[in-house]
Every structure is written in structure tokens, then in C-alpha cells.
Amino acid sequence: MTTSQQTAATLPAFPRASRVLSTTTFEAYRGITAGIDGWFSIPAVAIWDALLSFQAEQSIHGHLFEIGVWEGKSAALMAMHARSGEKLVLADFELKPKAIRRALSSAGIGEGVEVIELGGDSRALHMYPIHPECFQKVRWMHIDGQHSARAVSSDMALANQLLAPDGVLVIDDFFSWLYPQVTEAVLRYVRQFPDDFTLFLCGYNKAYLCRTHFAHRYLEFCAQELPEALSARGVESTLAKTTYPAEMNTFGIGPVFQDLTRRGPDWEPDMLRY
Ligand SMILES: C[S@@+](CC[C@H](N)C(=O)[O-])C[C@H]1O[C@@H](n2cnc3c(N)ncnc32)[C@H](O)[C@@H]1O
Structure with a gap:
């Protein structure tokens, strides 16, 4: 038996945590999202809410920062997850303060959260x-600001300065046919700075990156808990890792595929490695 065969044989397929993170904030957000104009699909909301709930459970603290706010649709979910002592920074080329404040007040900003x-x-x-x-x-x-490669590269350079060691960077319109330059800019930046960022998840129009030294924690969360966390939020999905981690250690998430909750490589569909 070769080493890789031994590893495959001893690795439990699809290890799973037995708990599901609280869905209270997601349900509250669903109640207000229809009243806010913008671009934020429910599967993306569910992924954000699951990851932000994981951060809360892991006592990961820090500020929340958005580039490209429009009328505050995604900012409202960030507001709901912000905790006392944290800043919610909202940056936009053309701020719409009235609409943004309306969105934030329907979200109900927590005490001690500073909005900038x-x-x-x-x-x-x-x-x-x-x-x-x-x-x-x-x-x-x-x-989620300007969708040129130049702007995305520049925004990622800013994120590289600001992101905490255990933070998450989300980039909109990843793998969108309308903005192929966004995908190119993200992959190019990650390739240029592999010690700073790892792309650990993509799907439902967004890329999810974290610090390379923390990637094992978010990868583990995706493998063990993400599909159940999404299901608890009414979003049935397939989580896929269709190659070896050494080739690309990124999970994909999308609509249910082949009736599977988790999908490994074509040659070994019941094995998730990360
Ligand atoms: C797609 S919208 C953002 C959607 C928003 N995140 C939501 O949840 O609906 C893009 C926003 O980026 C802003 N924007 C465009 N170019 C920008 C730039 N160079 N710097 C900052 N914001 C920019 C636009 O004004 C617009 O409000």
C-alpha cells in the first residue's frame, strides 16, 4: 500500500461536528432583507451568517469593514453580528447615508458598536x-466596490493591511461571467502573496479568504459544519473538494449536486481531504 492509499484508508470520510450553530440572527435578518435594496442572495447570507456565528463561538473579535455599501443590504447583516467595542466601517464612492442608516436601524445596531x-x-x-x-x-x-481588476487588487492590498490573523475576507462576484477580471485579480493576488491569503471557500458568487496560518480552522469548519449550518438556514447545498489539497485547498459550495451533501473528487466522491 502506498502512503497516500494508507492516508485515504485511515481518514474518516466526512467527519462531522454534532452541533449546529445558532440561527437566530439569520432569522432576524430574513425579516428585514426584503426592505433593503441591493445584491445579497439568501445562500450567501446563510454562508456569512454561519461563518460569523462560528467567529462568535470561537471568540474571534475585531472590526467589520465593507467597501461598496450601496443601501446597506450586506452591511445590515454585518451590523447584526457586530459586538460591543467593535467598529463597523462602511466605505463607498457615493455614500447613501439616509438609506444606509435606515438599513442599520432596521438591523438594530448593538450597544457599543461604532459605525463609521x-x-x-x-x-x-x-x-x-x-x-x-x-x-x-x-x-x-x-x-464589493468597483469591479475592475485594478480596484480589486488595490482593495485586496488594503485588506492585506487590515485583516486580523483570524479574520475572513469576502470578495463579491468571484466566478461571475459578468466580471471575469474580478476572478483573475483575486487568484493573481493570492498567487502573489500565498503567505498572506488562502482561498478556503468559494460559491454563490463570492470568494472567502483567510490568513494562510489560520486556514486549517476555516477549512475544518467548512468540512465538518458548513453543510449542516446552511441546511439549518433553509439552504440545501453540496460542499465539494474535487481534488487533492496540495493542488488547490479550496472548498466549493453550490446547489445540491448528485443528491450529495459532501462531494470529493470524481475518482473518490465520498472522500473529503483538506
Ligand atoms: C454592487 S454595489 C454594493 C452592494 C452592496 N454590498 C449590497 O449589499 O447591496 C457596489 C457599490 O460600490 C460602490 N463603488 C463603486 N466604485 C467604488 C470605488 N472606487 N470605491 C468605493 N466604492 C465604490 C458603488 O457606489 C456601489 O454603491
Whole structure:
């Protein structure tokens, strides 16, 4: 038996945690989302809510930062997960303060959460005082501003300065046919700075990255808990890892495929390695 055969034989297929994270915030968000204009699909909401609940459970603290707010649809979920002492930083080229405040008040911002609105081009954010204040202290960052490769690269460079060691960076319109340059910019940046970012999950239009030294924790969460966490939120999905981790250690998540909750490689569909 070769070493890889031995590893495959001893690895439990689809190890699973027995608990499901609380869905209270997700249910509350579902009650307000229809009243806010914007782009945020329910499967993406469920993934965010699951990952943010995991952060809460793991006592991961830090600020929440969004580039590209529009009327606050995704910012409202960030607001619901923000805890006392954390900042919610909302940056947009053309801020819509009235609409954003309406969204945040329907979300109900927690006591002790500081909301900071920043108007202007995200490429100038590194010159704002918020940059040193948030340096390496952001636990959740969403890049959803200008969808040019140049802007995405620049926003990722900012995220590289701001993201905490245990934070998550989300990038919108990853693998979108409308914005192929976004996918190119994300993969190029990760390839250029493999010690800074790992792409641990993608699906439902978004890329999820974390610090490379923390990737094992988010990968483990995806493998063991994500499908059940989504199901508890009414989103049935298939989590896939269709190659060896040494080739690409990224989970894909999408609509149910072949009636499976978890899907390994074509040559070994019941084995998830990460
Ligand atoms: C797709 S919308 C954001 C959607 C929002 N996240 C939601 O949940 O509905 C894109 C936003 O990015 C903003 N934007 C475009 N170019 C930008 C730039 N260079 N810097 C900052 N924001 C930008 C636009 O003003 C717009 O509000």
C-alpha cells in the first residue's frame, strides 16, 4: 500500500461536528432583507451568517469593514453580528447615508458598536486615519466596490493591511461571467502573496479568504459544519473538494449536486481531504 492509499484508508470520510450553530440572527435578518435594496442572495447570507456565528463561538473579535455599501443590504447583516467595542466601517464612492442608516436601524445596531461611514474612492482609504486604527484588527471584510481588476487588487492590498490573523475576507462576484477580471485579480493576488491569503471557500458568487496560518480552522469548519449550518438556514447545498489539497485547498459550495451533501473528487466522491 502506498502512503497516500494508507492516508485515504485511515481518514474518516466526512467527519462531522454534532452541533449546529445558532440561527437566530439569520432569522432576524430574513425579516428585514426584503426592505433593503441591493445584491445579497439568501445562500450567501446563510454562508456569512454561519461563518460569523462560528467567529462568535470561537471568540474571534475585531472590526467589520465593507467597501461598496450601496443601501446597506450586506452591511445590515454585518451590523447584526457586530459586538460591543467593535467598529463597523462602511466605505463607498457615493455614500447613501439616509438609506444606509435606515438599513442599520432596521438591523438594530448593538450597544457599543461604532459605525463609521467613509465617502470616496476606496483606492484612497490607505491614507485615512482609519487605516492605522484598523491595522490587522478587522475580522470581517467585504470587498464589493468597483469591479475592475485594478480596484480589486488595490482593495485586496488594503485588506492585506487590515485583516486580523483570524479574520475572513469576502470578495463579491468571484466566478461571475459578468466580471471575469474580478476572478483573475483575486487568484493573481493570492498567487502573489500565498503567505498572506488562502482561498478556503468559494460559491454563490463570492470568494472567502483567510490568513494562510489560520486556514486549517476555516477549512475544518467548512468540512465538518458548513453543510449542516446552511441546511439549518433553509439552504440545501453540496460542499465539494474535487481534488487533492496540495493542488488547490479550496472548498466549493453550490446547489445540491448528485443528491450529495459532501462531494470529493470524481475518482473518490465520498472522500473529503483538506
Ligand atoms: C454592487 S454595489 C454594493 C452592494 C452592496 N454590498 C449590497 O449589499 O447591496 C457596489 C457599490 O460600490 C460602490 N463603488 C463603486 N466604485 C467604488 C470605488 N472606487 N470605491 C468605493 N466604492 C465604490 C458603488 O457606489 C456601489 O454603491
